[in-house]
Amino acid sequence: MRKIDLVIVGGGPAGMSAAISAYENGIRDMLIIERDSSLGGILQQCIHNGFGLHTFGEELTGPEYAWRYEEKVRELGIPVMLDTMVLSIDENRKIVATNERDGIFEIEAKAIILAMGCRERPRGALNIAGTRPSGIYSAGMAQKLVNIKGYMPGKNVVILGSGDIGLIMARRMTFEGAKVHAVCELMPYSGGLARNIEQCLNDFGIPLRLSHTVVEIHGKERLEGVTIAKVDERRRPIESTREYIPCDTLLLSVGLIPENELTVGAGIEMSRITNGAVVDQNRRTSAEGIFACGNVLHVHDLVDFVSSEAEIAGRGAADYILGKSERDTKNIEISTDGKVRYTVPQRITNDGDVDVYFRVSDVYRNAILKVCDGERVILQKKKPKFAPGEMESVKLSADMLRGVEKLTLSLEI
């Protein structure tokens, strides 16, 4: 069986950044395994700009951002295996993978970094009533068709879900000559960035219908229209507000799910909130020598944050392989009050400063974030607005964490 110090599963932004970080921290015997035929992951189809302001201090498109990392991977001579699918990993870090050339093969790794990214929630997860015609796509699928394949999936479009991909696709379809009739959002607020509502909807006069959802799909062979309706505060459609919109295309931008089949298969402890692994400050999972980063761990808003999280995992894995990881000196579990929906990391196992990332579950105005050890407030931070669409972070210094046994993050309104 082939033995490799470090295997990185996934060659998207997380995998490439983790690999570069591991290299810079002393690892040479490593391999990136990627199932697609090129590196870059989802960035290849995200041709819009807005990437890289944090990482490079300039605004890049997705493919340009990916290319910066790919060039670096090549320059460092980090081996990459493309068109290769990892089928399983186990808690002893044995990897089973397959490709056309080698058939099914096994690798034994000293450490593994999981960087498989996420996938889109499909129509089936929504239970929309009606027929099953063609013309219904997830927004990312439509993005791939337009931006990679060069095909337009339709001319008259309704988009369900106002996450960033939905907003970006509203503009993209408009640019290519389609008419976007509405973007419906179940919640009373958009999950997308304010800048995208401005430059993708308002610039083109596309209506954003908040507290609206698609209640019925019409059409036999091809989609002919959708019925939308306003929802009440408990998100139930209000019958009297039903409205028919003729369209040939429905794009669904209704959430992303971390792609964790391999993680679950390895028996790694999972978070029911993030749908990713539970990790410590080095992005180490519950399985010895297995780390996770990027959208497979929790869905990020910005690729820049994916890259910096992957650097942490890369360094963590390198230290582990080189025997530089310190033994765990503490075991602080981080809990949340529900208004703060989750944190990453979920536990702290060692001394040192820790950036704790978190996401809130609703829009809260003029709220104070409190970090507490029991009754004792360690840190508080006031903000005019916390929104679910924006990942927040708080820096906890080694001093603050001294003697702490259990941390709670909560919001006070």
Added chain:
Amino acid sequence: MDKRELTCIICPRGCQLSAEASGEEITVSGNLCPRGKTYAINECTNPVRTVTTTARTSDGGVVAVKTASPIPKDKMAECMAIINSCVVKLPVRVGDVILRDVFGAEIVATQNKG
């Protein structure tokens, strides 16, 4: 001139800006950085946008391109039409100039192909 409420599109923070004109002077508030001020003034005088799209390639596929600098916002549709009428010869590398002076901007490739 009146007062305008704007959402800054320069970075993911998306500051809520107020721009108020008195004579020639435009006062901007709500911006957390100087780029927000520039954006608000542009938005009131000459709004600009970077266009990102794809162009046809000689093999029948597409390659991602962008305007290397922002162009006037009301020229976006015309800019798209110009890009859609050209065919890019392969191979093409990130940064290669596809078209010159489209409303003052170069159209450059943002992807490698061929």
